[in-house]
Amino acid sequence: MHKPNGRLRLLVDLDGVLYRGMTALPGVGEFFAWVEAAGHAYLLVTNNSLRTQAEVAGNLRRMGVAVDPERILTSAVATSAWLRAQAPGGTRVQALGGSGLQQALFSPGSVFTPDWQSPEWLVLGQDFDITYQKLAAACIAVQNGARFVVTNPDTTLPTEAGLTPGAGAWQAVVTLVTGVQATVIGKPELGIFETALSMMPTEGEVVVVGDRLDTDILAGHRLGATTALVLTGVSTRGEVSAFPVKPDYIFENLRDLVAQWS
Template identity: 40%
Template sequence: MAQRADLREVRAVLLDMDGVVYVGEAPLPGVQALLDYLKATDRNWLFVTNNSSRTPAQFVEKIARMGIGADEAHILSSALATASWLAEQYPDGVRVFMIGQDGLRRALQQEGITVVEDAPAADVIVSGIDFSVRYERLADATLAIRAGARFVGTNSDTSFPSERGQIPGTGALLALLEAATGVTPTVIGKPNAGMFQQAMHKLGTSAAATLMVGDRYETDIAGAIELGMPTAAVLTGITTEEAFRTAARPPDLILPGLPELLDAFRQADS
């Protein structure tokens, strides 16, 4: 176990979800025990996920079936972060054609953003993950971007951990659209600073006192390191132990999973 962070100084914890809390519909060990300990030691926490497919209520329902207790205020998804960013960018309103699922659609609508089904009428094309996307929708998005619509992505994760293994993620869809249009998207989710900053603002904490826990180096860990946050990598998802260890800026902690993170907190606090 690599260890450099002083967990005694950590007052808040951000946890990725896919590959950290669960893989597909299968829960990973130690989640509720860790959350209980954080609450008992007066540490705040937030699930921060690049998965844009679900609404906060749907995330809460999913983890409840796994015996994990949380409310909607404990969820920050890339869909919510993207919708908030668009509302700030376009205070007078904007028309969006989206590739995505309920989580993205509802996040946009809750920010008062007009979601259109006529791609040529859109000011912005937004792509998140869509597990049933059709070619024609991708073609419509491509033509609109080529005609001048702004191109925005919820996150750049090229793969997505599932029970079957790693399947195409949002980044794969963005790569397809970029290849077809020659336009590079503006990406909002991790590893970009905005999503981490939204999370810390929500918890009222600083970077130095906020631990980021993730399974993917290039999004969860690299983005947090850039902001000066302590980091804990778990080996239950995408990135291998060797890749974490040999990274130019490795995480402070490399752990098999959340039970070991709980042990590390207990040891630090003792």
């Protein structure tokens, strides 16, 4: 059976691939052992903008997975990197989002200035402290000419009780009110993967591993990468036939992937 060749550049999703809730999924240990032994390059790439890289690494450590925080690329970090490439130092940014986004944009030494009066950019991420006032200020900023950027387009955030609003829901509010479309960095758009590749070696087959057809696999396909769907998260085998883009590989879990690729 065909399998990816040589040293790989792996872009691996987090939620639904490495863990679910606070539980590591089957094969995570074998996966990192295989990556290390084979000398593959990897980044863990997540649309979630809420947490900092250190917080994500801490959660992984509690699940028994030791990963350097620099190997974690959140949509917040990717958005900050993308913005740095567009905007000169001192650019005024209004950011709605959690600690992951605030730290990515405004940590000491940052080139950006937080500004809610006359921002040049509006950056929107998942925000558990969203208010009418914040959304109103975001709409007014965009009407006044601020450029509109969204960390990730996920309209929903699944919880045990049901679906709750994600960053894409706030994005929809601002677009409905202003008529302005956002630039989106997270999957299935390519900004986050392009940022990931800029942080990795230039050689090696690019392989995207994810649990969602509509984000991970679609973005991987758009990138021209090899794609592998694992069935430990959102998308099911049954959904594959109805989805226009097919993953190159489908695995029950990471253990299955390692067994077939090593």
